[in-house]
Amino acid sequence: MTRKYLVAGNWKMNGSLKANAELLAGIAAQAASVPDVDLLVCPPSAYLESVGKALPAGVQLGAQNLSDQLKPGAFTGELHGAMLTELGCRYVLIGHSERRALYHETDLKAAEKYRTAQALGLIPVLCIGETLDEREAGSTEAVLRRQLEAVIDLCGIESFKSAVVAYEPVWAIGTGKTASPQQAQAAHAFLRGLLAERNANIAGSTQLLYGGSCKPDNAHELFSCADIDGGLIGGASLKAADFMAIAAAAQALAKA
Ligand code: PEP
Numbered sequence: 001m002t003r004k005y006l007v008a009g010n011w012k013m014n015g016s017l018k019a020n021a022e023l024l025a026g027i028a029a030q031a032a033s034v035p036d037v038d039l040l041v042c043p044p045s046a047y048l049e050s051v052g053k054a055l056p057a058g059v060q061l062g063a064q065n066l067s068d069q070l071k072p073g074a075f076t077g078e079l080h081g082a083m084l085t086e087l088g089c090r091y092v093l094i095g096h097s098e099r100r101a102l103y104h105e106t107d108l109k110a111a112e113k114y115r116t117a118q119a120l121g122l123i124p125v126l127c128i129g130e131t132l133d134e135r136e137a138g139s140t141e142a143v144l145r146r147q148l149e150a151v152i153d154l155c156g157i158e159s160f161k162s163a164v165v166a167y168e169p170v171w172a173i174g175t176g177k178t179a180s181p182q183q184a185q186a187a188h189a190f191l192r193g194l195l196a197e198r199n200a201n202i203a204g205s206t207q208l209l210y211g212g213s214c215k216p217d218n219a220h221e222l223f224s225c226a227d228i229d230g231g232l233i234g235g236a237s238l239k240a241a242d243f244m245a246i247a248a249a250a251q252a253l254a255k256a
Contacts, residue, residue: 005223005250006164006207006230008040008125009237010064010093019238020047021054026240028056034247036254037230040091041237045079052088062091062125065099068112070119081120092117093232094124095147097170107150115155118162125164125232126151127211128191132171140169141190148194157198164207165191166232172212174234181221184210188227216245223250 015023020043031039035058042062043051052061067078084092094117095110105113110126117124128147130140148165167187172179179187188208195203210222211232222228230250236242 003205003207003229004036004038005254006038006040006209007034007243007247007250008062008091008164008166008209008230008232009042009243010096010211010232010234011041011043011237012064012098012234013044014238015043015047017047017050020051023238023240023243024051024054024056027059027244030240030244030247031056031058034244034251037247037250039247042091042093045084048084048087048089055088060090061088062093063089063122064093064096066092066094066113066117066120066122068109068116070116081117081122085121090123091125091164092122093166094126096127097129097168097173101170107147108154110147111151111154114151114159114163118155118159123162123164125166125209127166127168127232129168129170129173129187129212135169135171140187144187144191145194148191152194152198157195157202160195160199160202160206164209166209166211167191168211168232170212174213176213178213178215178218178222179210181225184222185225185227188225192227214246216242216249219246219249220252223253 039059063084066081072080094114099105114124130143134143207229209230209232210228214231215236
């Protein structure tokens, strides 16, 4: 089964009107050179409208978070999914480790947001991954299983027909410590196996991204792994040259 590579930039709480315009111009200059790669940028919500209007051809827009509420209403500070689609978002990150750790989002809350995202026409990018303590305690697979099964239990395996999963070991995010291709592939194979236990076709077509200090110099090795279908890129997505070099690594493999 061929899966398309997806290279997604998580800008986190970074950017300005000026910096975003420069970044988008850099991406636009090279977007045509990666025709076989899906590209996605996820700016802060304050910039979704302006980035959406300046989006280079072939690049999708995503949000970093959404409310779990199905209906709009009295939820100060929250963002309803329909507002995100109105601004042109196609994707939304769900359960990023920073939201889990800093904003106490539980597995159930992530699953509820995933469900709401799909109900409102967005493709969730479900982020899961173990901490360093969990890896050292030998519980990586148990953690991945718990985080993924929270969503499968609430939303069903069929929901993965329209979802992306990002394996992001917490110890590799923003630290410069990338998972080795072997570590990343083992986790991805485990996740695909969990999906395959329920539905082999869906498991075969779900894009599984790696995230955690993915850079131009390690993207090729990571993306060469059988179950790695691209990357969720934090720091390196803020520099057009780095982001597009990572996309070029995916393009070279897509064509190989
Ligand atoms: C992320 O935040 O999703 C991420 C992968 O960050 P970084 O690439 O900076 O490690």
